Amino acid sequence: MTETTERAAVACPSCSPDLETVHEVLTTGGGDATVRCTECGHTHKRQLATPTEFERDVVVSQDGESFTATADVPEDEYLAVGEEFLLDTEEAIMTVRITSLEVGDKRVEEASAEDVDTIWTRAVGNVTVDATIHPKGGAHDETRSETFQVPGDYEFVVGATDDLGGEEFTVEGIHIRSDAVGYDFDKLDHQGDSAFAKDINRLYVRDETSSAWSMW
Numbered sequence: 001m002t003e004t005t006e007r008a009a010v011a012c013p014s015c016s017p018d019l020e021t022v023h024e025v026l027t028t029g030g031g032d033a034t035v036r037c038t039e040c041g042h043t044h045k046r047q048l049a050t051p052t053e054f055e056r057d058v059v060v061s062q063d064g065e066s067f068t069a070t071a072d073v074p075e076d077e078y079l080a081v082g083e084e085f086l087l088d089t090e091e092a093i094m095t096v097r098i099t100s101l102e103v104g105d106k107r108v109e110e111a112s113a114e115d116v117d118t119i120w121t122r123a124v125g126n127v128t129v130d131a132t133i134h135p136k137g138g139a140h141d142e143t144r145s146e147t148f149q150v151p152g153d154y155e156f157v158v159g160a161t162d163d164l165g166g167e168e169f170t171v172e173g174i175h176i177r178s179d180a181v182g183y184d185f186d187k188l189d190h191q192g193d194s195a196f197a198k199d200i201n202r203l204y205v206r207d208e209t210s211s212a213w214s215m216w
Helices: none
Strands: 007-012 016-027 033-037 043-046 053-062 065-074 078-080 084-088 093-103 106-108 110-112 118-123 126-134 144-151 155-157 161-164 167-176 194-196 200-207
Touching: 007 033, 007 043, 053 093, 065 084, 078 093, 093 110, 126 167, 155 167, 167 194
Parallel strands: 053 118, 126 200
Antiparallel strands: 007 016, 016 033, 033 043, 053 065, 078 110, 084 093, 093 106, 093 118, 126 144, 155 194, 161 167, 167 200
8 A cells, every 4th residue: 555645835945945845754653754856855843833623523414313513624724515525434434415504502504613613414325315206197186105215426316217126216396405515596397407315305206106197
């Protein structure tokens, strides 16, 4: 396994005393680090600043349940609803999306790491998508609900036919979640419209195993 060399931006007394250049960090300890300039190869000692991090509580929602973990957030980080990050939990490393930020007794959509008390998130690596399935014949009393377990980046396309969990269906409409970003509308119903599973609040589909019918 190849080790990644730590690098730091500091001034070099040999070739760049007034401007920072990229240095390889050779050793640390005793207050000073031994660094080598990648521009001229000069080795010298330099005290490196230790970045400040804030430990913050993270509430993760997954399939109707929730649990709490912690994350170290750099002091200069600015957080916002819709952003995703990797969270290391006792169970696994998972991708989560920020759904809300708790600052004092308020919920906000964006804030600096220093001001945030709790980060509320939703797991988006693997997700459950709720679907309303309409029969081919259009009988309303035969409409039913189903859920699909898929990777968060699985893409559903209006007009396309999927086969998941033993169900064959054609997507007719997609309702987008409020925390999703990059969509112009919260309802997609035009041929070719698409969305990732992690961004979907509900799918509306036509059962292909059971005359076309559309709710839109």
